[in-house]
Amino acid sequence: xxxxxxxxxxxxxxxxxxxxxxxxxxxxxxxxxxxxxxxxxxxxxxxxxxxxxxxxxxxxxxxxxxxxxxxxxxxxxxxxxxxxxxxxxxxxxx
Numbered sequence: 001x002x003x004x005x006x007x008x009x010x011x012x013x014x015x016x017x018x019x020x021x022x023x024x025x026x027x028x029x030x031x032x033x034x035x036x037x038x039x040x041x042x043x044x045x046x047x048x049x050x051x052x053x054x055x056x057x058x059x060x061x062x063x064x065x066x067x068x069x070x071x072x073x074x075x076x077x078x079x080x081x082x083x084x085x086x087x088x089x090x091x092x093x094x
Contacts, residue, residue: 009029009036009080009081009084011030011084011085011086012027012028012029012030012036012080012082012084012085012086013027013028013029013030013085013086014026014027014068014071014085014086015027015028016064016067016068018060018064020045020053020055021042021043021045022040022041022042022043022063023040023041023043023060023063023064023066023067024038024039024040024041024067025038025039025064025067025068025070025071026038026071027071027075027085030086036075036078036080037071037074037075037078037080038071039066039067039070039071039074040067041063041066041067043055043056043059043060043063044056044059072085
């Protein structure tokens with residue numbers, strides 16, 4: 001069976017949204033602002049005292065990696081080439 005051709009959209013913009021209870025990674029088409037894919041992971045919160053909230057920084061970092069990985073897998077299933085995801089520095093005019 002012939003390999004399917006990846007859709008060339010781009011550049012794509014990836015964004016991490018780190019909230020108080022979850023992490024999200026979202027990928028948008030930079031030309032249309034269309035949300036192409038995303039993934040969200042809940043993170044644990046601990047309340048050691050009244051008014052205090054604590055989170056494990058390693059869990060937060062792991063959740064970012066997991067969200068990026070799962071979002072890229074979803075893009076692959078949509079035949080979207082993830083090599084077109086750019087960071088902010090690559091999108092700035094020279």
